[in-house]
Amino acid sequence: MSATTAPAPPTRPRVSPLKQTLRLTRTEITLFARYKTAWMYLALPLFFAFLSMQFPSDPVVAGLGVGELMMLSMTGVISLIIGLGHASNVFTARRESLVLKRLRVSGVPGVALFGGVIGVVFTFSLLLAAVVIGLVMAMPEGGFPRDPVMLVTAILLGSIVFSLMGVAVTPLVRNAEMAQMAAMVPMMVLLFASGGILPLEFLPETARTIVGLLPALPAGELVQAAYSGYDVFGGPEGATEQSVLGLWGAALPSLAVLVGWIAVLSLVVARFFRWDPRQG
Amino acid sequence: MTTTNSLPDTGAPRATAPEPAVVVQDLHQKYGDFEVVKGISFEIRPGELFGLLGTNGAGKTTTIETLEGFRRPSSGSVRVFGRDPYGNPPGVRERVNAVLQGSGLMEDLTVQETVTLARDLASTPRTCEETLELVGLTEKTKTYVRQLSGGQKRRLDLGLALLTRPEVIYLDEPTTGMDAEGRIDTWRIIQQLKDEGTAVLLTTHYLEEAERLADRLAIMHRGRVGVEGSLQQVLAGWGDRIGFTLPADVPTSDLPRLEGAELEVENGDRQLRATYTVKDGDVEERAHHTVAALLTWAGEHGTLLRNLQVRGASLEDVFLQVADGAADFMSD
Numbered sequence: 054m055s056a057t058t059a060p061a062p063p064t065r066p067r068v069s070p071l072k073q074t075l076r077l078t079r080t081e082i083t084l085f086a087r088y089k090t091a092w093m094y095l096a097l098p099l100f101f102a103f104l105s106m107q108f109p110s111d112p113v114v115a116g117l118g119v120g121e122l123m124m125l126s127m128t129g130v131i132s133l134i135i136g137l138g139h140a141s142n143v144f145t146a147r148r149e150s151l152v153l154k155r156l157r158v159s160g161v162p163g164v165a166l167f168g169g170v171i172g173v174v175f176t177f178s179l180l181l182a183a184v185v186i187g188l189v190m191a192m193p194e195g196g197f198p199r200d201p202v203m204l205v206t207a208i209l210l211g212s213i214v215f216s217l218m219g220v221a222v223t224p225l226v227r228n229a230e231m232a233q234m235a236a237m238v239p240m241m242v243l244l245f246a247s248g249g250i251l252p253l254e255f256l257p258e259t260a261r262t263i264v265g266l267l268p269a270l271p272a273g274e275l276v277q278a279a280y281s282g283y284d285v286f287g288g289p290e291g292a293t294e295q296s297v298l299g300l301w302g303a304a305l306p307s308l309a310v311l312v313g314w315i316a317v318l319s320l321v322v323a324r325f326f327r328w329d330p331r332q333g
Numbered sequence: 334m335t336t337t338n339s340l341p342d343t344g345a346p347r348a349t350a351p352e353p354a355v356v357v358q359d360l361h362q363k364y365g366d367f368e369v370v371k372g373i374s375f376e377i378r379p380g381e382l383f384g385l386l387g388t389n390g391a392g393k394t395t396t397i398e399t400l401e402g403f404r405r406p407s408s409g410s411v412r413v414f415g416r417d418p419y420g421n422p423p424g425v426r427e428r429v430n431a432v433l434q435g436s437g438l439m440e441d442l443t444v445q446e447t448v449t450l451a452r453d454l455a456s457t458p459r460t461c462e463e464t465l466e467l468v469g470l471t472e473k474t475k476t477y478v479r480q481l482s483g484g485q486k487r488r489l490d491l492g493l494a495l496l497t498r499p500e501v502i503y504l505d506e507p508t509t510g511m512d513a514e515g516r517i518d519t520w521r522i523i524q525q526l527k528d529e530g531t532a533v534l535l536t537t538h539y540l541e542e543a544e545r546l547a548d549r550l551a552i553m554h555r556g557r558v559g560v561e562g563s564l565q566q567v568l569a570g571w572g573d574r575i576g577f578t579l580p581a582d583v584p585t586s587d588l589p590r591l592e593g594a595e596l597e598v599e600n601g602d603r604q605l606r607a608t609y610t611v612k613d614g615d616v617e618e619r620a621h622h623t624v625a626a627l628l629t630w631a632g633e634h635g636t637l638l639r640n641l642q643v644r645g646a647s648l649e650d651v652f653l654q655v656a657d658g659a660a661d662f663m664s665d
Contacts, residue, residue: 065427065456076453080442087441147439155437155490158401159497160426161454329403331394 070165077161077169078176085139085173094138095177098131101250102185108252114289115281116194119252122289125280126273127249128185129207132178133269134244136215137236140170141222145232148223153328167220167322175212182208186280199282200300207275210311214268217318224325243269254288261288268314271307278304352415353378354501354532355400359409362395362556369395371556372409375549379500382523382533384547386540386648388656391553393536394434397503400534401431413501427456430499432507434536436486440479444470444489447478448496455497467522468492469515483510491519495526502526504535508542520545540648550648552655559655564648565616571646571654572612573620575627577638579605589630594623606640620645 085091105127108120117125147153156166182204189195198204219236226232244250247269253261264270265287277285283292284303295303353376362370370392377383385393398404399411402421411418418425438447448465452458465471468488473481481489487510494502504523508516516539523546527533537543543550544564551561560567575594578601579585585598585605593613599606609627611619620643631638 067423067427068454068456073454076450080450084439084441151433151435151437152439155433157421158431158433159451159493160421160456329398
């Protein structure tokens with residue numbers, strides 16, 4: 054040990070937060086599978102999709118009936134159920150049991166921990182989406198999605214928005230049970246506002262515009278558009294078939310709403326999220 | 334937990350400068366209007382163990398949480414490797430780890446899965462086998478964390494903290510819930526960490542633990558440091574106590590006044606007991622001089638010092654005195 058020279062500060066190779074996110078996603082998937090109540094969040098969207106099949110199948114747009122359109126809207130908000138329900142639940146439970154705090158003190162950045170939960174929500178949302186889309190494809194007028202990239206983008210953005218929303222609920226509650234109850238309120242409101250369990254055609258134009266600023270409706274409409282290739286944004290009435298570019302152009306406002314929500318929720322989480330049960 | 338295995342060379346760069354790895358200066362922490370930490374300062378150098386002792390609610394964990402980067406100081410400053418640790422930024426987080434007061438394990442993972450996850454998330458980790466062997470959990474790899482005993486979970490906590498080869502480690506009551514064997518093994522591991530140059534901050538309710546391991550320590554009470562220094566300094570400040578039963582035929586006023594010693598006479602069970610507390614003079618010799626003077630006095634007066642006891646301070650004595658609120662007196 055030298056008392057006269059101060060060596061350059063030692064550095065360690067840094068682990069990329071992306072690698073950590075993917076690794077945490079893997080563990081989140083394992084835990085999700087072992088955590089039996091989480092399966093309820095998988096059953097719920099399938100249940101709603103099944104209910105939609107009871108709606109009339111008279112073609113509204115691109116040969117799709119109200120029921121099919123609702124199933125597609127539901128596909129857009131599968132991540133609403135999993136994200137809000139599961140993320141709020143496990144992040145509250147892990148905060149209270151010091152799991153989050155331990156991971157942070159061992160050098161895992163917060164962004165990787167949030168990324169891990171977004172990863173599991175995205176994975177299961179994508180899996181369920183494949184099931185529901187498969188059902189729609191099996192319908193007489195069904196076919197392969199016209200823009201799979203937009204479909205996956207919609208599910209990814211939805212997963213980010215709704216997982217962050219679930220995480221944003223956690224500072225308001227003291228335990229996992231309260232988290233489930235607290236998440237239920239925005240979940241129900243957004244489900245009704247998604248067009249996935251009730252058609253929104255009955256809403257006046259102004260109300261529909263306002264509902265369109267919430268993240269659920271744009272997520273559902275993006276899936277409808279991606280599947281049908283029609284610009285269904287603002288309602289299926291008068292929608293026309295679009296080219297790939299035309300469809301993405303028409304999708305921009307909906308994408309902007311989702312990205313806007315991600316920005317706002319990220320700020321909320323960065324400002325208010327608590328890693329430690331004692332943090333006041 | 335193995336007792337023969339030594340911690341291998343980590344291969345990770347070590348701070349070789351004598352500069353402290355951790356510096357806390359006049360730290361204050363408030364919860365609302367309530368001030369939990371009221372201006373404490375200390376430093377920890379590489380290879381040094383600083384023991385932070387104190388009563389429940391003294392502010393120890395809040396201090397550690399500030400160092401871990403979960404809280405900003407209300408005032409004052411904390412630095413880890415010369416940087417503000419708030420938010421555990423890159424450059425700090427790869428080099429620091431902790432055993433929290435609570436466990437913080439995912440109950441639905443197995444021991445092997447837990448360690449593998451931690452390893453995959455870390456920068457320059459030990460191997461899983463090495464980590465599990467260090468903390469004696471090799472036989473438990475396939476066991477779910479929720480099936481481990483409290484002591485085994487504590488061992489796993491320690492293993493996870495060691496896995497990242499930290500240069501600074503915060504140990505918040507690391508042996509709570511461990512059996513005697515686990516505790517002794519943990520002490521050995523902590524000693525090895527020190528030998529490797531790790532800067533260690535330890536809080537504990539087991540004073541023996543601090544006596545064995547701490548190079549320097551502070552005793553906190555209600556947010557303040559009552560006593561701070563090396564173990565010898567802390568004990569020296571408390572003084573040596575020489576006590577005996579006051580002979581029935583000797584009035585209190587006849588007891589000798591001895592230089593550097595304070596006399597106290599207490600009413601015992603049907604008899605009085607005199608105690609001289611010696612704080613001045615050479616720590617190693619002062620008890621001898623006082624006893625010699627007392628024996629001389631007894632010889633001259635033809636009396637006997639019954640139940641004569643000479644007692645040096647223990648950390649427990651100092652701790653209790655600080656906890657009793659005598660902090661101001663002790664820190665003089």
